[in-house]
Amino acid sequence: MGKCDSCGNEYDKSFQVSIAGKTYTFDSFECAIRTVAPRCEHCGVPIIGHGLEKNGRMFCCGHCASGEGVTELRDRSD
Numbered sequence: 001m002g003k004c005d006s007c008g009n010e011y012d013k014s015f016q017v018s019i020a021g022k023t024y025t026f027d028s029f030e031c032a033i034r035t036v037a038p039r040c041e042h043c044g045v046p047i048i049g050h051g052l053e054k055n056g057r058m059f060c061c062g063h064c065a066s067g068e069g070v071t072e073l074r075d076r077s078d
Contacts, residue, residue, distance in 0.1 A: 006031035042067045 002014030004027040011027035018024075019036055026032040037046035041057050042064035052059045052073045059065040062075040 002027070004028075004031050006035045040064050 001010050001012050002016070002025040003010045004014060005024045006026060009027045014025050014027050016023050016025050017032055017036060024032070024035060026035070033046050033048055037048055038051065038058045039045065040047055040051070040060035042059060045060050047058055047060050049060075052062060052065050052075075054065065054070045054073055057065075057068070057070065059068070059070070059073065062073050065071075065073040
């Protein structure tokens, strides 16, 4: 049984995620997202899809990127 690094729950179906040399244990994808997903620099939403990135700045969409003055990023249109 693993103990979730996010909520502390001990769960027999826990899983591990390794990112940048650090390994975390989680009991759910919700806890994993809450802990390791990057956040949009504009609105703060966890980015669980591809998102957009410019010079190390992460955004959930083109609208949020332009809201921070990053105008060359666009959402995929097709």
